Amino acid sequence: MTQVPEYELEELRAETTFGAMGREVDKPIPLIDCSDFEARRAAITEQLWQAATEVGFFQLTHHGIDTAVIREAFAQAEAFFALAEEEKARFPLQKGLNAGWEFMSQVRPSTGTVDQKESYQITLPHMAGLWPNQAQVPEFQRQILDFEYRAWRLGMDVLSCFAERLGFPRDFFAQAHDRAQPDYQSTLRLLHYLPLPEDKDYNDGLWRASAHTDFDCLTMVFQRTGQGGLQVSPGKAPAGAEREWASVIPEDGLITCNIGDMLTRWSDDQLKSTLHRVRMPKPGEYAGSRYSMAFFCQANKTVSIQGPGGKYPPITAADFLQQRIQANYAAMK
Numbered sequence: 490m491t492q493v494p495e496y497e498l499e500e501l502r503a504e505t506t507f508g509a510m511g512r513e514v515d516k517p518i519p520l521i522d523c524s525d526f527e528a529r530r531a532a533i534t535e536q537l538w539q540a541a542t543e544v545g546f547f548q549l550t551h552h553g554i555d556t557a558v559i560r561e562a563f564a565q566a567e568a569f570f571a572l573a574e575e576e577k578a579r580f581p582l583q584k585g586l587n588a589g590w591e592f593m594s595q596v597r598p599s600t601g602t603v604d605q606k607e608s609y610q611i612t613l614p615h616m617a618g619l620w621p622n623q624a625q626v627p628e629f630q631r632q633i634l635d636f637e638y639r640a641w642r643l644g645m646d647v648l649s650c651f652a653e654r655l656g657f658p659r660d661f662f663a664q665a666h667d668r669a670q671p672d673y674q675s676t677l678r679l680l681h682y683l684p685l686p687e688d689k690d691y692n693d694g695l696w697r698a699s700a701h702t703d704f705d706c707l708t709m710v711f712q713r714t715g716q717g718g719l720q721v722s723p724g725k726a727p728a729g730a731e732r733e734w735a736s737v738i739p740e741d742g743l744i745t746c747n748i749g750d751m752l753t754r755w756s757d758d759q760l761k762s763t764l765h766r767v768r769m770p771k772p773g774e775y776a777g778s779r780y781s782m783a784f785f786c787q788a789n790k791t792v793s794i795q796g797p798g799g800k801y802p803p804i805t806a807a808d809f810l811q812q813r814i815q816a817n818y819a820a821m822k
């Protein structure tokens with residue numbers, strides 16, 4: 490694979506200016522009801538399109554993934570992160586493959602500080618030797634694989650609406666994210682933001698996840714009621730102006746979705762990849778562990794990305810992501 494210099498893409502250069510605290514505002518993000526998906530496809534497509542072209546973030550309700558299933562996956566994630574450090578260290582993150590466990594290793598260009606978190610990533614073709622066994626975390630592999638499939642299925646339904654609106658066949662993105670191929674690179678990431686002693690102000694340059702855009706097509710974030718911190722900042726701020734940040738209300742049954750850079754490019758910039766972050770708790774707020782799960786729909790490596798209007802030259806998904814990953818992981822443990 491060709492090596493590209495860090496920060497080559499324009500949006501990466503811009504990202505280095507977004508790390509400041511900014512101003513917190515109250516602004517709800519669009520809520521989209523997905524019940525009777527096939528029967529209501531046209532109406533849902535319109536709502537998705539509007540949310541994705543204007544805000545870049547939206548929450549799904551009645552999306553078909555049972556709250557009980559989501560809670561079971563969270564329980565598995567908690568059990569995994571509760572393993573001793575030496576045990577988790579047997580499943581080290583495979584750099585560039587988004588598979589395995591990392592602890593406090595992700596440095597984002599926006600702040601240059603390490604995200605206060607650990608994560609475990611599942612990318613199907615690269616999991617050999619990276620699953621905890623039945624004795625370590627009973628039923629982990631079975632349940633997490635099942636969850637990965639359900640998240641993929643729903644992600645492909647959402648993307649099918651964008652495909653049709655862009656003038657592609659309905660299954661265009663499902664083909665581009667084919668789970669059966671060896672170059673599949675969609676990723677389920679289990680996240681654990683570390684607990685903090687209460688009543689201390691941590692907002693002095695540290696972040697649970699500092700400001701970034703995602704580099705995939707579509708991200709679906711599962712959050713737990715009461716475990717907040719995710720904030721979004723839609724739109725472009727004039728150079729030097731303070732950015733506005735709106736908090737996303739976490740709820741077990743809602744799935745928070747956002748467009749990533751890959752779909753922005755694939756849509757000739759019509760769909761917006763929006764800046765977001767996870768801030769530290771403020772004094773008096775819940776400061777215990779925060780768990781979340783994110784499913785990143787990333788087109789298979791060999792797929793060529795080009796928008797319907799041909800605004801940009803084609804680039805393979807592998808080359809596109811390579812540039813992003815190099816800029817986001819400074820040093821691996």
Ligand SMILES: O=C(O)CCC(=O)C(=O)O
Pocket residue numbers: 678680698703710712719765766767781782783
């Ligand atoms: O944990 C969250 O709520 C968001 C995580 C996130 O933005 C990411 O991993 O890209």
Ligand SMILES: [Fe+2]
Pocket residue numbers: 701702703708765
């Ligand atoms: Fe993100």
